[in-house]
Amino acid sequence: MKTIQSHILSGALFAVATNALKNGLALTPQLGWNTWNSFGCDLNETVILDTAERIxxxxxxxxxxxxxxxxxxxxxxxxxxxxxxADATKFPNGIAHVAGKVHDLGLKIGIYSSAGTMTCGRFEGSLHYEKQDAELWASWGIDYLKYDNCYNEGEEGTPKISFDRYNAMGKALNATGRQILYAICNWGVDGPWNFAPTIANSWRTSGDLANVWDRDDVNCPCAEMEGLDCKLPGWKCSILNVLNKAAYYPSKAYPGAWNDLDMLQVGNGGLTDDEAVAHFSLWAAVKSPLLMTNVMTKIDAKTLSILQNPAVLAVSQDPLGSTPSRRWRYFVDDSGKYGHGEIQLHTGPLSGGDQLVLLLNAASKPREMNATLVDIFWLNGAEGTADQVQQSWDVYDLWGNRMSDEAAEAIIKASSSSSSANRTAGYNLEAMGGSKKVYSQTPSASSKMLMGSKVGTVRPSGTVKVHVPAHGVAMLRLRAKNQKDEL
Incomplete structure (x- = not known):
């Protein structure tokens, strides 16, 4: 393994005895694409490279x-x-070759394994092979590890046991001298939000997310379902199930370490347009990593326009890195059945003194919803006395300038028929200085791309009122209004 040896020596100056959190990565939640939901085990070199080209x-x-x-x-x-x-049929040129091609496009590449003797697909796992596997991946040029929890030999049951098992890989990754984003995927077992922030860049909070809005399912139980244990990780979890489980620990996340509500299901069928918009909005708001899983070579206009909404991405990538808190959750029907007829308010600060307000209508009928400034700024001070309640705020709808289907279709057509050098840009953030630079700054009120559309002003001690579709959200950005502007 001479290539591994030489790689370690060349990276020796970078290697430090520290935890994975201090690897300088994921200062905002990671954005990318993953093979699993659309391809499962039918992945190969062509799938990876074709997707990279389309990205x-x-x-x-x-x-x-x-x-x-x-x-x-x-x-x-x-x-x-x-x-x-590596499987020579799926990757005839080797994964290092694929990594090189991805890097040539200016992208980064990730790999998967499990902290067990086998992966969930019953391939070779990494338990007790952490050092060798980390060395090999680094020699291939890997930039990201998703680390699962299957076949873990019973090494779970307390946070300390799970910490030790996952920390072993975190240390091995750091020892390679290569920056590798470390994404723990233990499905919320043993409360990773309590131990993972010191050893990883993200951690899964619950079982696998399905492309379904809301469904009571014994495969993904929660406490409100009679006789079932909410601590079980489960799978085939609905969007609301996963969201409601993750609502209790937003404070555990911060720049470099994020709660992961699982990969996006936008574009995979099963969701209405309003549900897909809500799913993407909620994941961006709570600072979950945004990993697309749709088939990029078959993307449709509505999927493109959701995944490419820069005003919502600006919330995800906001440099403040604050995760909003759920202010309230109400049941609004008479059944009392878990997950049906509920409304929620999520609110929290953004850079530059702005405030995020997300109103969720999970019920099956559209609804006029409202939130007082007291509700919105409740965490900023004693109820009703926060300074923010005593001023006026301009209200911006972050979906107000959603890309039209016609514009999205033009981008897809250009992408399919020409080289990337001749593509038609949708939202040309690059012309504004590049996405990273744009997201690192508080957007100006004149930026329709990053602010959406202004829909009104709420007066001191007033109320924000909006129409919210069934199974949908209103995602708003509030900006303090100069009092002189109101005269």
């Missing part, structure tokens, strides 16, 4: 999406020295 040609890279992640089923076992061998 460029469709303009996703300009908006900050940068990781292309190979999920499960890539391994063909280990060689006599104990190092992974």
């Amino acid at each position: 460029i040609s469709l303009g996703f890279k300009d908006l900050g999406y940068e990781y292309v992640i190979i999920d499960d089923c890539w391994s063909a076992g280990r060689n006599e020295s104990g190092y992974h061998i």
Whole structure:
């Protein structure tokens, strides 16, 4: 393994004895694409490279999406020295070759394994092989590890046991001298939000997300379902199930360490347009990583316009890195059944003194919703006395300038018929200085791309009132209004 040895030596100056949180990565939630939801084990070199090309040609890279992640089923076992061998049928040129091609496009590449003896697809896991696997991935040029929890030999049951198992890989990644984003995927077992922020860049909060809005399912139980244990991780979890489980620990996340509500289901069918908009909005608001999983070569206009809304992405990538708190959640029907007929308010600060307000209508009928400034700024001071309540605020709808279907279709057509160099840009953030630079600054009120559309002003001690579709959200940005402007 001479290539591994030389890689370690060349990176020795970078390697430090520190935890994964201090690797300088994921200072805002990671953006990218993952193979699993659309391809499962049917992934290969062509899938990866075709997707990477489309991420460029469709303009996703300009908006900050940068990781292309190979999920499960890539391994063909280990060689006599104990190092992974990539499946030669799926990756005839090797994963290092694929990584190089992805890097040539200006993107980064991720890999998958499990903190067990096997992965969830029953391929070779990494338990007790952490050092060898981390060395190999670094030698391939890997930039991201998704680390699952299958077949873990019973090494769970307390936070300390889970911490030790996942910390072993975090240390191994750091020891390679390569910056590798570390995404723990243990499904919320043993409360990773309590131990993972010191060893990883993100951690899954619950079971696998399905492309369904709301469904009571014994495969993904929660406490409100009689006789079932909410602590079980589950799978086939609905959007509301996952959201409601994650609502209790927003304070655990901060720049470099994020609650992960699982990969996006936008564009995979199963959701209405309003549900897909709400899903994307909620994940961006709560600072979950935004990992697309749709088939990029078959993307449609509505999916593109959702995933490329820069005003919503600006909330996700806001440099303040604050996760909003859920102020209230009400049941509004008579059934009392978990997950049906509920309304929610999520609110929190953004950079520059702005405030995020997200009103969720999970019920099956559209609704006029409102939130007082007291509700919105409740966490800023004693109820009704926060300074923010005593001033006026301009209200911006972050979906007010959603890309039209016609514009999205033009981008898709150009991407399919021409090289990335000749693509048609959707929202040309690049012309404004590049997505990273744009997101690191508080947007000006004149920026329709990053502020959406102004829909009104709320007066001191007043109330924000909006119409919210069924299974939908209103996602608003509030900006303090200069009192002189009102005269």
